[in-house]
Amino acid sequence: MPKPLRMCVRCQRITDDLVIVSEVHTNSGPGWNVYACWRCAPLVPSGPDPMEIIEAAERRRRARTDR
Structure with a gap:
């Protein structure tokens, strides 16, 4: 079976x-994966942590309801 081919994001x-x-x-x-080649992988910035996004949204929601 051949290895899958993907495009490097960088x-x-x-x-x-x-x-x-x-x-x-x-x-x-479903979500998807973002790929990089081995040479570019250390240079690709990490994306946001999903839990940080959820927590920030919860803080905004609480701030609106506390008014």
Whole structure:
């Protein structure tokens, strides 16, 4: 079975030598993985932590209801 090919998020080259550098989460349906080649992977900034996003949204909701 051949290895899957993906595009590097940084250099846009198609490669089968991949690293998952981030996961994109969605509210409806499955999310997806973001890939980079081994050379670019250390240079790709990390994405936001989903739990931090949820906590920030909860803080905003509380601030609105506390008024």
